[in-house]
Amino acid sequence: MRVTEAFRAAFGADPRTVWHAPGRVNLIGEHTDYNDGFVLPFAVPWGVTAAVSPRADGVVRLLSLQAEGGPVTRERLDGTRGWERYAAGVLAILGDRVRGADIAVDGDVPQGAGLSSSAALEVSVGSAVNEVYDLGLTPMEIALIGQKAENDFVGMPCGIMDQAASALSKEGHALFLDCRSLASRNVPLDxxxxxxxxxxxxxxxxxxxxxxxxxxxxxxxxxxxxxxxxxxxxxxxxxxxxxxxxxxxxxxxxxxxxxxxxxxxxxxxxxxxxxxxxxxxxxxxxxxxxxxxxxxxxxxxxxxxxxxxxxxxxxxxxxxxxxxxxxxxxxxxxxxxxxxxxxxxxxxxxxxxxxxxxxxxxxxxxxxxx
Missing domain, CATH: 3.30.70.890 (GHMP kinase, C-terminal domain)
Known part of the structure; x- marks a missing residue:
C-alpha cells in the first residue's frame, strides 16, 4: 500500500496498523442531524487510509500524501493547522489515553465535492488509534470522538451524521440513524x-x-x-x-x-x-x-x-x-x-x-x- 510505503520512508519502520474509513453521500435527511432528527447516508467507495504506530513520548508526527512537504512533528496538539487539525483533534479528545503517535494518511475522496473527507480522516485515525492503544471504543464512540474533534478543535459545528456513516455503514446498505438516540440500522439499498x-x-x-x-x-x-x-x-x-x-x-x-x-x-x-x-x-x-x-x-x-x-x-x-x-x-x-x-x-x-x-x-x- 502507498500509505505503508510512505510511513516506512518517513518514520523508519512499518506501521503497527492500517485502517480505512470512507466518505459518505447522504441519500436524504439534510440539516436534520443537529436537530436531533433522522438521516439516511451511505458510505462511498472513496475514503482515507491511516497508517499508525503508538509512541511513548507524547509527540505526534503527522504525514499526508496529499499535502506538500514531509512529516510534521507536534508536541502540542493545539498548534496544528489545516488538515492536521482533524487528526490531532481526535488525539486531543482522547487525552491521556494516547501517549503520542506516528500517523500517515492517504486519501482519495474527491476534494471539495461535499463527500466528507474530514469525517473519513477522523474515523480512520480514531479507529487505528483505538486499536494500537487497546481503548475498547465502539464504532459509534469513535464517530462521536470525531464529531467532537471537529466541533471543538476545528470549530465546525457539524452533527453526527458524517462520522457515523463513515464508522457504521455496511456495504450494499444505507444507514438509518436517529441522531438523538444514536440508534441505527442498515437498510438494504440494492x-x-x-x-x-x-x-x-x-x-x-x-x-x-x-x-x-x-x-x-x-x-x-x-x-x-x-x-x-x-x-x-x-x-x-x-x-x-x-x-x-x-x-x-x-x-x-x-x-x-x-x-x-x-x-x-x-x-x-x-x-x-x-x-x-x-x-x-x-x-x-x-x-x-x-x-x-x-x-x-x-x-x-x-x-x-x-x-x-x-x-x-x-x-x-x-x-x-x-x-x-x-x-x-x-x-x-x-x-x-x-x-x-x-x-x-x-x-x-x-x-x-x-x-x-x-x-x-x-x-x-x-x-x-x-
Whole structure:
C-alpha cells in the first residue's frame, strides 16, 4: 500500500496498523442531524487510509500524501493547522489515553465535492488509534470522538451524521440513524437490482462550511426550537401551529427540518416495500426545500439538479451541507450518459466548467486493512 510505503520512508519502520474509513453521500435527511432528527447516508467507495504506530513520548508526527512537504512533528496538539487539525483533534479528545503517535494518511475522496473527507480522516485515525492503544471504543464512540474533534478543535459545528456513516455503514446498505438516540440500522439499498444507480454530480462549486453559513443555520434552528419550547425541531408534532408562532428565517428553517424528517421515513418505507424506483419524487422535494426553505443551495446545485431530471433522472437533490459540493441523481443505468450530457450542456450554456461525475455504490464503513 502507498500509505505503508510512505510511513516506512518517513518514520523508519512499518506501521503497527492500517485502517480505512470512507466518505459518505447522504441519500436524504439534510440539516436534520443537529436537530436531533433522522438521516439516511451511505458510505462511498472513496475514503482515507491511516497508517499508525503508538509512541511513548507524547509527540505526534503527522504525514499526508496529499499535502506538500514531509512529516510534521507536534508536541502540542493545539498548534496544528489545516488538515492536521482533524487528526490531532481526535488525539486531543482522547487525552491521556494516547501517549503520542506516528500517523500517515492517504486519501482519495474527491476534494471539495461535499463527500466528507474530514469525517473519513477522523474515523480512520480514531479507529487505528483505538486499536494500537487497546481503548475498547465502539464504532459509534469513535464517530462521536470525531464529531467532537471537529466541533471543538476545528470549530465546525457539524452533527453526527458524517462520522457515523463513515464508522457504521455496511456495504450494499444505507444507514438509518436517529441522531438523538444514536440508534441505527442498515437498510438494504440494492438499486442495481432495479436497474438504477446513484450518480454523483460534483459541481466543482465552492464548498466551505466553516465560513459561517452552516453555523448560522444551526443557530436559527436552535432559536426556533427555544421559541417553540421544544428541545429540538425534531420534537415539533404540529407543524401548522409551529409555523404560526414563527416568522422569517426561523419559520422557513423549521418547515424544512420537520418535512425533511418525514421524507426520510417515507423513503425508507419505499425501500422496504421494494419501490426504490419511486423515491425520486422525495429527492426532488428535498432539493426544493433546501433551496427555498433552508436556503443552502447555490446556482450550480440548482442547475445540476434541474438538468439531471430534464435529462431523464428520476429525481435529484443537493447532498451535504450546501453552498457548493455535489448533487445526487437517481438514474436508470441506461440513462446515466443522457443525464450527464444534459447537465454538461446546461453548465456550458452558463459558461461554467464541466462538472465531475462519479458513480457511487454503497460501500463498507471503517475497516482494518493491515
Amino acid at each position: 438499486l442495481a437490482a432495479d436497474g438504477l444507480e446513484i450518480l454523483i454530480i460534483d459541481t466543482r462549486a465552492h464548498h466551505e462550511l466553516a465560513d459561517g453559513e452552516y453555523a448560522k443555520r444551526r443557530a436559527e434552528c436552535e432559536s426556533a426550537a427555544r421559541t417553540l419550547g421544544v428541545a429540538a425541531l425534531r420534537d415539533v408534532t404540529d407543524l401548522a401551529d409551529a409555523l404560526g408562532r414563527l416568522s422569517g428565517d426561523e419559520r422557513k428553517r423549521t418547515m424544512h427540518v420537520v418535512t425533511e424528517n418525514h421524507r426520510v421515513e417515507a423513503l425508507i418505507g419505499l425501500l422496504r416495500a421494494g419501490k426504490a424506483a419511486e423515491i425520486g419524487a422525495l429527492l426532488n422535494a428535498s432539493h426544493l426545500s433546501l433551496r427555498d426553505q433552508f436556503e443552502v443551495t447555490v446556482p450550480e446545485l440548482d442547475v445540476a439538479a434541474e438538468a439531471a431530471v430534464r435529462g431523464g433522472a428520476r429525481g435529484a437533490r443537493m447532498t451535504g451541507g450546501g453552498f457548493g459540493g455535489s448533487v445526487i441523481a437517481l438514474t436508470a443505468t441506461d440513462r446515466v450518459e443522457a443525464v450527464q450530457r444534459s447537465v454538461t450542456a446546461a453548465y456550458a450554456e452558463k459558461g461554467w466548467r464541466e462538472p465531475r461525475y462519479l458513480r457511487a455504490t454503497p460501500a463498507q464503513g471503517a475497516r482494518k486493512l493491515a
